[in-house]
Amino acid sequence: MHQPSGSPERSKRPLSSMTTNDPRSAERRAAFEAEALPHLDALWAAARRMTRGVASAAVSHEDLVQDTFVRAYRAWDTFTPGTNCRAWLLKILHSVVVNRFHRSRLEPEAQDTEDLERRSMEHIVHTDWEAPLVATADEVRWRLTAPVVAALEDLPEAHRAVVLLVDVEDLTYEEAADVLDCPVGTVRSRLSRARRHLAGALAEHAQASGIVEGGS
Amino acid sequence: MTAERHVDERIDLWLDGLLDETEAAEVDAHLAECSRCRRLARGLETTRDALRESLSTDPAPAGLRANILGALDAVDAEAMEGSAVADEPVAQLPVTTDTGWGGARLALAAALAATLGALLWWGIRPEVDAPAEEVAEHVPVTVEEVDLVDLIHRGSVELAADQLPVHVAATDAATIEARWEAGGVTFPVRVLDLSAMGVEVVGGDAAVLDGQVAARSVYRDGDRLLICWMLALEADALGPAERTVEHGGFTFHVYSRDGRTLVFWEEGDVLCGLVGEGDPEAVLGLAQAKAMAPVVDAV
Numbered sequence: 001m002h003q004p005s006g007s008p009e010r011s012k013r014p015l016s017s018m019t020t021n022d023p024r025s026a027e028r029r030a031a032f033e034a035e036a037l038p039h040l041d042a043l044w045a046a047a048r049r050m051t052r053g054v055a056s057a058a059v060s061h062e063d064l065v066q067d068t069f070v071r072a073y074r075a076w077d078t079f080t081p082g083t084n085c086r087a088w089l090l091k092i093l094h095s096v097v098v099n100r101f102h103r104s105r106l107e108p109e110a111q112d113t114e115d116l117e118r119r120s121m122e123h124i125v126h127t128d129w130e131a132p133l134v135a136t137a138d139e140v141r142w143r144l145t146a147p148v149v150a151a152l153e154d155l156p157e158a159h160r161a162v163v164l165l166v167d168v169e170d171l172t173y174e175e176a177a178d179v180l181d182c183p184v185g186t187v188r189s190r191l192s193r194a195r196r197h198l199a200g201a202l203a204e205h206a207q208a209s210g211i212v213e214g215g216s
Numbered sequence: 217m218t219a220e221r222h223v224d225e226r227i228d229l230w231l232d233g234l235l236d237e238t239e240a241a242e243v244d245a246h247l248a249e250c251s252r253c254r255r256l257a258r259g260l261e262t263t264r265d266a267l268r269e270s271l272s273t274d275p276a277p278a279g280l281r282a283n284i285l286g287a288l289d290a291v292d293a294e295a296m297e298g299s300a301v302a303d304e305p306v307a308q309l310p311v312t313t314d315t316g317w318g319g320a321r322l323a324l325a326a327a328l329a330a331t332l333g334a335l336l337w338w339g340i341r342p343e344v345d346a347p348a349e350e351v352a353e354h355v356p357v358t359v360e361e362v363d364l365v366d367l368i369h370r371g372s373v374e375l376a377a378d379q380l381p382v383h384v385a386a387t388d389a390a391t392i393e394a395r396w397e398a399g400g401v402t403f404p405v406r407v408l409d410l411s412a413m414g415v416e417v418v419g420g421d422a423a424v425l426d427g428q429v430a431a432r433s434v435y436r437d438g439d440r441l442l443i444c445w446m447l448a449l450e451a452d453a454l455g456p457a458e459r460t461v462e463h464g465g466f467t468f469h470v471y472s473r474d475g476r477t478l479v480f481w482e483e484g485d486v487l488c489g490l491v492g493e494g495d496p497e498a499v500l501g502l503a504q505a506k507a508m509a510p511v512v513d514a515v
Contacts, residue, residue: 029288032288041273044274060374070291125252125253125259127255144266144270167264203259
């Protein structure tokens with residue numbers, strides 16, 4: 001019978017006896033709990049985004065996140081205090097997902113990207129974002145949330161990954177490059193393309209639905 | 217004005233605050249005069265804001281933190297006992313001091329190399345150099361036998377939160393069925409109409425259970441959510457039911473898990489399941505009604 005992550009085997013020795021005997025371990029454990037565990041909600045959300053929410057229930061999102069924290073704890077001595085702990089955890093989560101999810105290699109689809117980018121740019125620069133037809137800029141953003149998610153799903157995996165890490169997870173270009181194990185220049189070019197694709201799709205939707213006007 | 221005289225090449229860096237003062241001032245000055253570039257900047261900014269707002273910020277489920285702490289206890293116990301046995305064969309993660317954030321870099325070679333092969337997720341093949349003896353096939357979960365009913369129960373519990381994630385929430389059949397198609401559902405299923413019983417469709421997506429793609433739809437019945445599952449399987453795949461009920465030419469297989477009732481039945485080659493809390497007979501009644509219900513026309 002599958003042993004869900006909801007009921008892991010617990011140590012038979014209470015933690016207090018361990019801390020009494022090994023103050024350095026207790027200190028290490030306390031430091032990890034203080035610095036890494038506060039990022040639990042962020043890792044949970046990232047795990048769902050990374051898997052497009054379609055996790056195998058045999059390898060649930062809970063499993064992915066728990067595995068990430070266990071690996072992080074084992075490797076805690078390699079983390080440099082003062083650096084971005086969340087980015088460090090995201091890199092571990094990325095490797096956990098790749099390793100446990102067994103996704104097939106996903107390459108950006110071969111498309112006429114130059115033509116697509118040109119069309120995206122046309123939509124973007126011919127949309128009057130500054131004078132929306134709805135009352136406020138907040139309403140513009142609110143009404144664009146569903147189409148932006150749909151446009152995100154259309155992106156090639158590599159581009160989707162970069163825009164999520166930089167624009168949603170707020171990683172720097174260098175941190176995103178480290179998570180994805182690719183050059184910073186690759187992050188920049190993919191980010192630029194991803195943003196224009198998303199903005200172009202939103203511009204089309206915004207004009208078609210009357211949220212904003214098209215401009216000359 | 218040509219692209220070079222616009223600021224296309226620098227607008228992303230400007231947006232991210234990565235230009236130096238001089239370049240930022242140049243871009244600012246150009247934007248003040250060029251409506252085209254102003255629209256580009258505003259479009260990219262609006263899109264980024266919409267993206268940030270759109271994605272789920274659901275907190276981690278209750279209990280996950282406790283489970284993680286329990287797992288850390290196990291790691292501490294191993295260390296205290298000097299045991300080299302790990303619950304998973306993860307090699308030590310080496311530290312390098314080359315470039316990377318903060319001067320330290322985490323190399324995740326050992327757990328990745330051998331099992332990756334053609335595996336990829338983000339679309340980028342990770343470059344890993346792992347000593348061969350440290351490479352081990354990752355065994356993620358000890359699965360002696362897959363209990364499909366348990367998997368479906370867990371996949372239902374994760375949706376029974378206060379608010380459906382944005383990628384699940386939907387009230388129109390076309391959106392849900394498009395998600396099914398995009399998620400790899402190839403068997404014939406439709407969103408069913410339970411409105412006559414006061415039950416409204418509130419969401420749906422595709423899920424994967426032990427490698428099997430499932431179409432999932434979510435209904436609201438008053439205060440509770442009902443999760444409907446559809447898979448290309450036979451009821452034999454479920455294991456023995458706690459009871460079976462014959463009704464209207466269908467055989468309903470009834471299970472219970474943690475206060476929830478799970479009712480399954482076959483419709484042709486598709487195994488359907490309905491998962492709900494509360495009165496088991498009410499869930500069974502809805503399942504029976506669902507088996508006879510008409511489909512919702514996709515608009």
